[in-house]
Amino acid sequence: MKRRQTPTKSAVLDVLTKAGKAMSQNAIEQEIPIDINRATIYRVLNRFCDDGILHKVIAEDGKQYFALCDRCDDTHKQHQHYHFKCTVCETLECLPSEVSFSIPQGYVVENVNCVLTGVCKNCA
Amino acid sequence: MKRRQTPTKSAVLDVLTKAGKAMSQNAIEQEIPIDINRATIYRVLNRFCDDGILHKVIAEDGKQYFALCDRCDDTHKQHQHYHFKCTVCETLECLPSEVSFSIPQGYVVENVNCVLTGVCKNCA
DNA sequence: ATAATATTGCAAGGCTGTCGCATTAATATA
DNA sequence: TATATTAATGCGACAGCCTTGCAATATTAT
Numbered sequence: 001m002k003r004r005q006t007p008t009k010s011a012v013l014d015v016l017t018k019a020g021k022a023m024s025q026n027a028i029e030q031e032i033p034i035d036i037n038r039a040t041i042y043r044v045l046n047r048f049c050d051d052g053i054l055h056k057v058i059a060e061d062g063k064q065y066f067a068l069c070d071r072c073d074d075t076h077k078q079h080q081h082y083h084f085k086c087t088v089c090e091t092l093e094c095l096p097s098e099v100s101f102s103i104p105q106g107y108v109v110e111n112v113n114c115v116l117t118g119v120c121k122n123c124a
Numbered sequence: 125m126k127r128r129q130t131p132t133k134s135a136v137l138d139v140l141t142k143a144g145k146a147m148s149q150n151a152i153e154q155e156i157p158i159d160i161n162r163a164t165i166y167r168v169l170n171r172f173c174d175d176g177i178l179h180k181v182i183a184e185d186g187k188q189y190f191a192l193c194d195r196c197d198d199t200h201k202q203h204q205h206y207h208f209k210c211t212v213c214e215t216l217e218c219l220p221s222e223v224s225f226s227i228p229q230g231y232v233v234e235n236v237n238c239v240l241t242g243v244c245k246n247c248a
Numbered sequence: 249a250t251a252a253t254a255t256t257g258c259a260a261g262g263c264t265g266t267c268g269c270a271t272t273a274a275t276a277t278a
Numbered sequence: 279t280a281t282a283t284t285a286a287t288g289c290g291a292c293a294g295c296c297t298t299g300c301a302a303t304a305t306t307a308t
Binding site: 058059060061062063064082084087095096097099100101102103104105106107108109110111112113114115116117118119120121124 | 182183184186187188206208211219220221223224225226227228229230231232233234235236237238239240241242243244245248
Binding site: 125 | 253256264
């Protein structure tokens with residue numbers, strides 16, 4: 001299935017690029033200049049994830065956040081860095097700190113989701 | 125507000141103790157012998173969290189899982205250990221591995237939520 | 249026993265995310 | 279340029295998770 005260029009895709013990518021942080025579907029919809037259906041935004045976001053352009057983080061509110069991370073299109077497919085969710089400004093950003101853990105024998109890790117919650121530099 | 129002893133509270137604690145792992149409201153409700161309202165289970169679980177008896181983990185499905193962890197009533201209030209969610213048996217368990225990270229200056233971390241997803245020892 | 253109030257059940261509602269289906273629009277082909 | 283192919287979208291609907299208000303119940307203290 002070959003991807004097509006659409007206004008929706010560019011608009012979503014544009015918002016995420018300018019934001020420089022992870023955003024929820026809702027936040028993206030509010031920031032986007034054109035009117036795009038909710039389901040469509042989700043589909044666009046998930047396609048971007050499939051294509052390795054975005055990565056998805058689950059925050060402590062149980063919601064999905066999507067980020068365009070500069071360190072993501074590297075060798076490892078997994079996004080093994082920490083994320084920080086500020087309870088004040090609701091921002092979710094990627095941290096430079098890499099996740100490292102030891103796992104008991106026999107376990108196979110396929111995905112990593114690490115979110116620190118608190119107050120960010122700007123809001124402190 | 126002083127807590128009261130109720131059959132619901134004991135039943136919930138009992139299930140979680142026997143399970144020895146983190147469980148969702150739904151899973152708890154299914155395991156519980158008596159019939160308890162969904163909202164009530166949530167209220168009981170959240171009260172236990174407030175009282176420091178349980179801790180809550182958000183998994184990659186966006187759902188809340190509650191665990192009675194043996195290492196939790198220690199000095200630190202935060203539950204800074206990794207969790208492992210098996211995609212096969214759907215189990216979410218606490219790992220012995222402690223979470224360690226470096227955080228940029230000015231950030232205040234109040235909570236940690238780290239979940240590894242994959243296949244556990246039993247299902248591999 | 250009685251009062252005070254924490255806990256519960258019920259119903260309802262909000263929010264998130266997904267899906268099927270008809271329609272539209274982007275790309276390839278003639 | 280016109281046409282065919284099919285990816286992408288909008289709409290509506292739905293399921294699931296979690297919370298909340300309110301009246302009824304049950305636990306604890308007096």
